[in-house]
Amino acid sequence: MIPNILRVEKFIDVSAEKLHVEKDSVDLAKANQILLSNKPHIRVRNLNVHLTKNHILKNVNLDIPDKAITCIIGPSGCGKTTLLKTFNRLLQNSPEVKIDGEVLVDGENVHGKNANIEEIRKKMGLLSQRPCPLPMSIFDNVAYGPRIHGIRRKRTLKLIVEKYLTEVGLWDEVKDRLKSPASRLSIGQQQRLCLARGLAVKPEILLGDEATSALDPISGKKIEELFLKLRDQYSIVLVTHTLRQAKRIADYVIFMYLGEVIEAGPAAEVLNNPKQKLTQEYLSGNFS
Amino acid sequence: MNKTRYNKFRQIREILVKNSMFILTVISLVFALVIGTSLYFKSEPILEKQSIGTLLGGESWKPLKGEFGFYPFIMGTIWVTAISVLLSLPLCLLAAIYLSEYAHPYVKKVVYPMIDVLAGIPPVIYGVWGILVIVPFISEKLAPHFVEFSTGYSILAGGIVLAIMIIPLMISVFIEIFDSLPGGLREASLSLGATNWQTIKKVVLRKSFPGLAAAVVLAISRAFGETIAVLMVCGNVSEVPKSVFDPAYPLPALIANNYGEMMSIPLYDSALMLSALLLFVIILAFNAISRLVLNRIEKNFAL
Numbered sequence: 001m002i003p004n005i006l007r008v009e010k011f012i013d014v015s016a017e018k019l020h021v022e023k024d025s026v027d028l029a030k031a032n033q034i035l036l037s038n039k040p041h042i043r044v045r046n047l048n049v050h051l052t053k054n055h056i057l058k059n060v061n062l063d064i065p066d067k068a069i070t071c072i073i074g075p076s077g078c079g080k081t082t083l084l085k086t087f088n089r090l091l092q093n094s095p096e097v098k099i100d101g102e103v104l105v106d107g108e109n110v111h112g113k114n115a116n117i118e119e120i121r122k123k124m125g126l127l128s129q130r131p132c133p134l135p136m137s138i139f140d141n142v143a144y145g146p147r148i149h150g151i152r153r154k155r156t157l158k159l160i161v162e163k164y165l166t167e168v169g170l171w172d173e174v175k176d177r178l179k180s181p182a183s184r185l186s187i188g189q190q191q192r193l194c195l196a197r198g199l200a201v202k203p204e205i206l207l208g209d210e211a212t213s214a215l216d217p218i219s220g221k222k223i224e225e226l227f228l229k230l231r232d233q234y235s236i237v238l239v240t241h242t243l244r245q246a247k248r249i250a251d252y253v254i255f256m257y258l259g260e261v262i263e264a265g266p267a268a269e270v271l272n273n274p275k276q277k278l279t280q281e282y283l284s285g286n287f288s
Numbered sequence: 289m290n291k292t293r294y295n296k297f298r299q300i301r302e303i304l305v306k307n308s309m310f311i312l313t314v315i316s317l318v319f320a321l322v323i324g325t326s327l328y329f330k331s332e333p334i335l336e337k338q339s340i341g342t343l344l345g346g347e348s349w350k351p352l353k354g355e356f357g358f359y360p361f362i363m364g365t366i367w368v369t370a371i372s373v374l375l376s377l378p379l380c381l382l383a384a385i386y387l388s389e390y391a392h393p394y395v396k397k398v399v400y401p402m403i404d405v406l407a408g409i410p411p412v413i414y415g416v417w418g419i420l421v422i423v424p425f426i427s428e429k430l431a432p433h434f435v436e437f438s439t440g441y442s443i444l445a446g447g448i449v450l451a452i453m454i455i456p457l458m459i460s461v462f463i464e465i466f467d468s469l470p471g472g473l474r475e476a477s478l479s480l481g482a483t484n485w486q487t488i489k490k491v492v493l494r495k496s497f498p499g500l501a502a503a504v505v506l507a508i509s510r511a512f513g514e515t516i517a518v519l520m521v522c523g524n525v526s527e528v529p530k531s532v533f534d535p536a537y538p539l540p541a542l543i544a545n546n547y548g549e550m551m552s553i554p555l556y557d558s559a560l561m562l563s564a565l566l567l568f569v570i571i572l573a574f575n576a577i578s579r580l581v582l583n584r585i586e587k588n589f590a591l
């Protein structure tokens with residue numbers, strides 16, 4: 001993974017305090033067999049999630065590196081999506097769901113009592129499995145985020161919409177029909193629209209929940225290319241079912257099984273040289 | 289050999305099932321047509337004697353003199369229905385939003401069945417309760433602030449009782465609509481940092497607007513036709529109401545009150561059939577028009 005090595009120099013000038021924090025987290029990470037070369041952006045500490053009587057996430061400890069693509073892999077039902085949803089608190093706060101532990105984003109506990117949910121969610125763009133355009137025009141879909149955060153000026157909104165539609169390569173396809181309903185786009189276009197909509201609130205993190213699994217191969221490839229293009233600016237966390245996708249784009253890989261993190265680390269290490277027996281078996285296709 | 293026979297049997301069964309269901313569907317629709325036409329033929333005698341204009345526009349109702357003016361009854365129906373919808377709609381909408389978007393699941397567990405129970409209470413009970421509580425309240429507490437005198441048996445009493453009756457129906461349909469929206473829609477909005485209320489206002493209500501409107505149309509149709517509870521608290525005076533504290537005489541009440549004596553006076557039976565036909569046509573036309581409007585909205589709303 002050459003890009004990671006190149007990116008190391010970005011982190012040389014971190015302040016002393018941050019260095020201390022990082023050392024702390026690296027120690028913790030090592031204890032949990034996590035090795036990081038990028039500084040962590042999201043840190044998960046002793047996270048337990050119960051849904052009614054099911055223990056869905058079991059004592060998860062993780063560091064999600066900054067400005068890199070992290071893929072969470074594992075068989076279905078192992079808690080990948082649940083983990084992702086704890087990051088932006090989309091797990092419904094119903095009495096059936098019980099969450100213990102910490103998810104620290106830039107040092108702030110997402111599940112803390114005083115956490116500002118809206119600000120935290122604004123930091124994270126979400127791309128769900130099936131694209132979910134809002135019931136409005138293409139333009140309004142992208143402008144939705146900026147509008148709810150108080151941007152009213154038409155000119156500004158126009159610039160924002162054009163910028164992010166261009167960023168996801170959709171501008172040329174839709175610039176003549178910005179006023180038509182977003183639901184009339186093809187499913188692949190819808191997914192790129194959702195990505196543009198997420199980017200328009202200027203997040204720092206992108207969460208993808210099997211974001212390409214409902215798409216045709218070509219649209220899926222476009223989304224993957226976008227992730228690769230965006231990884232210099234965002235910390236990207238992808239839940240994925242397809243190992244090949246992880247091999248293609250991951251910088252870091254987290255392997256989960258039955259609610260536990262089995263192995264985590266740089267993609268090259270986990271995918272080519274897994275230390276745990278379970279990981280080896282999963283990678284060689286013995287179960288899925 | 290056996291297999292081909294089985295296949296043939298399956299195909300015949302398929303055709304039978306499909307056609308019999310089609311016939312049953314047609315039968316259920318034919319009833320509406322049959323009711324409409326028989327009402328029309330029954331009300332023909334009065335339509336031959338008097339022009340439709342004088343019947344609909346006439347204000348005096350004196351069956352013994354042969355004067356049949358339906359205007360007060362039509363106005364009474366519209367007034368009572370309008371007031372009941374005005375009173376119940378905001379309440380139902382906010383209650384349904386609260387229950388489906390904000391309420392604790394335990395609250396839902398308790399409240400949902402309670403609403404269904406309310407919807408099952410027979411109208412006559414609402415009517416009696418209206419006489420016991422609403423009518424005295426209006427005549428003693430409310431009306432003196434606005435008008436000189438009111439018995440309490442009034443449009444307002446009818447509207448309130450009717451509103452209370454359609455509230456459970458409307459709330460439970462609204463909740464159903466909100467709960468049937470795809471969950472990803474709310475997540476999409478929330479994940480952009482929208483608050484719950486922003487999400488409800490700009491996404492949930494927008495997406496469910498056609499459904500909500502259809503539910504309101506349904507509730508209004510029901511309110512139009514509601515008879516007994518309204519009849520009990522409305523006063524039943526055949527005059528055009530001037531304020532909400534005046535009594536009114538809605539069309540269904542007219543039919544229910546007089547069908548017993550309709551044979552004794554000439555043309556009376558025909559007049560009552562015409563009022564039934566009027567009610568029928570009003571509800572049909574209302575539904576048809578709102579369907580058209582809804583289709584247009586759905587097309588232009590970018591849903």
